[in-house]
Amino acid sequence: MTATVENVANALELEHVESHLHPEPSYDLAAHPVPSGLEEIWRFTPLKRLRGLFDGAASDAHLSWENDLPEGVTLGELSTEEAKALSVSAPFDRLGALAVANAGGAVLLDIPANAELDRPVRLTMRGDAADTLVWGHVVIRVGAHAKATVLVDHVGSATYDAFTQVVVGDGAKLDLVSLNDWEDDAVHAEQINLRAGRDSEVRVFEFSLGGDLVRTSLNVDYAGPGGSVDLLGVYFADAGQHIEHRQFVDHTAPKTRSNVEYKGALQGQDAHTVWIGNVLIRKVAEGIETFEQNDNLVLTDGAKADSVPNLEIETGDIAGAGHASTTGRFDDQHLFYLQSRGIEETEARRLVVHGFFNDIIRRIGVEDLQERLISAIEDELATVVGRLES
Amino acid sequence: MSTLEIKNLHVSVETDDGAKEILRGVDLTIKSGEVHAIMGPNGSGKSTLAYSIAGHPKYTVTDGEVLLDGENILELTVDERARAGLFLAMQYPVEVPGVSVANFLRTAKTAIDGEAPKLRTWVKDVNSALERVTLDPTFAQRSVNEGFSGGEKKRHEIAQLELLNPKFAVLDETDSGLDIDALRVVSEGVNRYTSQGDRGLLLITHYTRILQYIQPDYVHVFVAGKLAESGGRELAEQLESEGYDKYVKAAAAL
Ligand SMILES: Nc1ncnc2c1ncn2[C@@H]1O[C@H](COP(=O)(O)OP(=O)(O)OP(=O)(O)O)[C@@H](O)[C@H]1O
Ligand SMILES: [Mg+2]
Numbered sequence: 028m029t030a031t032v033e034n035v036a037n038a039l040e041l042e043h044v045e046s047h048l049h050p051e052p053s054y055d056l057a058a059h060p061v062p063s064g065l066e067e068i069w070r071f072t073p074l075k076r077l078r079g080l081f082d083g084a085a086s087d088a089h090l091s092w093e094n095d096l097p098e099g100v101t102l103g104e105l106s107t108e109e110a111k112a113l114s115v116s117a118p119f120d121r122l123g124a125l126a127v128a129n130a131g132g133a134v135l136l137d138i139p140a141n142a143e144l145d146r147p148v149r150l151t152m153r154g155d156a157a158d159t160l161v162w163g164h165v166v167i168r169v170g171a172h173a174k175a176t177v178l179v180d181h182v183g184s185a186t187y188d189a190f191t192q193v194v195v196g197d198g199a200k201l202d203l204v205s206l207n208d209w210e211d212d213a214v215h216a217e218q219i220n221l222r223a224g225r226d227s228e229v230r231v232f233e234f235s236l237g238g239d240l241v242r243t244s245l246n247v248d249y250a251g252p253g254g255s256v257d258l259l260g261v262y263f264a265d266a267g268q269h270i271e272h273r274q275f276v277d278h279t280a281p282k283t284r285s286n287v288e289y290k291g292a293l294q295g296q297d298a299h300t301v302w303i304g305n306v307l308i309r310k311v312a313e314g315i316e317t318f319e320q321n322d323n324l325v326l327t328d329g330a331k332a333d334s335v336p337n338l339e340i341e342t343g344d345i346a347g348a349g350h351a352s353t354t355g356r357f358d359d360q361h362l363f364y365l366q367s368r369g370i371e372e373t374e375a376r377r378l379v380v381h382g383f384f385n386d387i388i389r390r391i392g393v394e395d396l397q398e399r400l401i402s403a404i405e406d407e408l409a410t411v412v413g414r415l416e417s
Numbered sequence: 418m419s420t421l422e423i424k425n426l427h428v429s430v431e432t433d434d435g436a437k438e439i440l441r442g443v444d445l446t447i448k449s450g451e452v453h454a455i456m457g458p459n460g461s462g463k464s465t466l467a468y469s470i471a472g473h474p475k476y477t478v479t480d481g482e483v484l485l486d487g488e489n490i491l492e493l494t495v496d497e498r499a500r501a502g503l504f505l506a507m508q509y510p511v512e513v514p515g516v517s518v519a520n521f522l523r524t525a526k527t528a529i530d531g532e533a534p535k536l537r538t539w540v541k542d543v544n545s546a547l548e549r550v551t552l553d554p555t556f557a558q559r560s561v562n563e564g565f566s567g568g569e570k571k572r573h574e575i576a577q578l579e580l581l582n583p584k585f586a587v588l589d590e591t592d593s594g595l596d597i598d599a600l601r602v603v604s605e606g607v608n609r610y611t612s613q614g615d616r617g618l619l620l621i622t623h624y625t626r627i628l629q630y631i632q633p634d635y636v637h638v639f640v641a642g643k644l645a646e647s648g649g650r651e652l653a654e655q656l657e658s659e660g661y662d663k664y665v666k667a668a669a670a671l
Contacts, residue, residue, distance in 0.1 A: 081469050087500075112424070160479045187600070359474060360511045361511060361513050363473055363495060363511070364507070364510070364511035364513060364561075365513065365521070365524075366495035366496040367471050367472075367495055367496075367498075367499055367504075367505055367507075368496075368499055368504075368525035368528070368529075368577065368581065369499035369525050369528035369529040369581070370496055370499075370525055370528045371496050372494065372496065374524065374528070375496070378513075378516050378521070378524065381515065381516070382514055382515025382516035383514070383515055384515070385513045385515040385516075
């Protein structure tokens with residue numbers, strides 16, 4: 028395959044780092060055998076609930092897209108080969124490779140160099156039914172020194188597996204918001220591979236509220252020094268839901284920065300969330316800074332939060348590196364303080380949960396989306412907090 | 418005219434070795450219009466008394482009652498006690514991340530009054546309450562107590578005291594950790610509150626310093642979980658020169 032050759036040509040020249048935490052990227056399906064479920068990258072995922080995605084059955088069904096594109100922004104198409112040739116990591120797992128192999132080409136969102144968008148790009152992707160199998164391949168290309176906010180809204184239902192490539196040019200500023208607001212029966216697996224240009228500033232927000240199973244893996248590396256990436260997430264799992272967010276930040280260049288913050292709440296029997304934060308600091312990546320944090324608020328019995336931060340360090344020269352993970356119930360002190368000012372217990376709990384999430388939500392800077400998220404959380408809470416005993 | 422009566426209050430906390438009694442029969446009556454100061458050494462149980470009145474879940478009342486105008490508030494939840502007219506300014510105010518001061522104050526005011534405050538005047542009320550305790554109006558947008566300095570937390574408690582205007586306030590070492598300017602600001606806030614004439618105050622303190630600014634009607638010495646002596650202002654002066662030694666020794670001899 029010629030594409031393989033191009034990939035190699037485009038790949039960052041890096042030493043190989045052997046690790047069970049992040050497999051070798053490849054477009055080749057044979058490089059990613061069907062998992063048994065025991066593998067490090069699959070062991071938290073209930074494979075049976077992926078509805079046969081691993082069979083890789085052909086489907087030409089699509090999500091229906093509603094697009095709101097500011098001036099200068101275009102939607103086009105790329106052939107699979109053209110997409111593979113882009114300077115972004117190949118898929119790290121079989122689901123990513125399957126999406127590319129089966130999607131039959133990619134949708135390209137192109138934000139030209141130096142563009143400063145006056146409003147966010149909005150893409151709403153709607154699925155019509157849970158048993159509709161959809162393969163997705165999306166490319167988001169942000170030209171050098173462009174400044175853009177891109178909102179991707181997933182609604183309706185589907186069995187959807189997607190591979191998304193994000194190429195961020197030198198000096199560009201990108202806010203990418205992915206909202207997983209599916210109906211209860213959707214299955215959504217997505218791999219987002221992003222390469223941050225020299226001195227670029229990227230923030231990726233992931234919000235996962237709906238769906239029977241949502242599993243995203245977000246893989247970031249750097250095309251040059253000075254890139255800064257924030258990965259921010261909020262998730263809320265109800266009874267029976269499986270919500271899994273994985274990040275792999277590969278510090279492939281010196282003086283780069285990464286900051287990962289995910290916050291989740293869980294309620295109801297068998298609500299399950301997974302957060303895996305992997306950070307690799309390569310030998311070349313001197314003077315980098317990284318921090319990752321995951322906090323989980325367990326609102327009822329029967330819910331389970333898995334949270335695993337991993338930091339692999341190959342260089343001795345680091346400006347700062349750390350991680351933290353907390354999983355807990357309501358803090359009695361918070362509730363006592365609020366109640367001691369006359370605020371009823373249920374209201375106090377609501378304030379605490381909103382406060383917990385607000386920290387991330389308020390950073391989006393898109394008013395209507397912030398309001399929508401706050402009210403979505405309000406709806407989630409209404410189902411259970413009112414009935415909670417302390 | 419209201420009365421807060423603490424009668425034979427016994428309180429214990431759970432420890433690894435079982436329940437440990439901290440309050441051993443506290444009797445104290447406060448009427449509206451009165452300022453009571455409670456002074457005592459570290460660990461004597463002053464905060465325990467304050468938290469028990471407010472209903473903190475860590476403390477178990479094993480005997481006695483606390484009556485607000487004849488009603489035993491020990492049967493009420495924490496928020497019900499606050500709505501009944503009690504306020505506790507805490508020794509260590511709690512940080513509540515992500516909840517803005519503005520939102521917190523409006524929610525509390527709405528809960529206490531039973532109706533939302535008038536939007537038009539409320540923002541002004543909040544800003545001037547903050548200003549009176551020399552907190553910048555930008556504090557309204559910050560998370561409750563988060564990253565506040567020790568002194569800012571205490572001043573924030575006093576701003577709440579003024580905005581919520583309870584029948585009875587318990588101030589637990591609000592003076593500790595304040596520099597002389599902050600102490601004056603806090604004392605002025607407390608005096609504005611008491612000068613309404615129909616409010617009761619229980620001022621818990623470790624030092625006589627604040628009593629130069631706030632004039633108590635009664636001073637109580639608190640040692641080993643109960644009141645050891647009660648008197649007027651002159652008792653504070655005596656404590657200033659003699660310390661708690663005499664009382665601690667007497668309590669230990671029991
Ligand atoms: N969980 C606990 N286990 C054991 N002892 C406890 C516990 N909580 C409180 N105590 C003890 O109860 C006693 C009273 O504490 P309290 O905080 O009420 O004292 P205080 O008079 O407010 O002291 P300070 O002047 O230092 O504020 C102390 O001896 C303290 O160590
Ligand atoms: Mg104390």
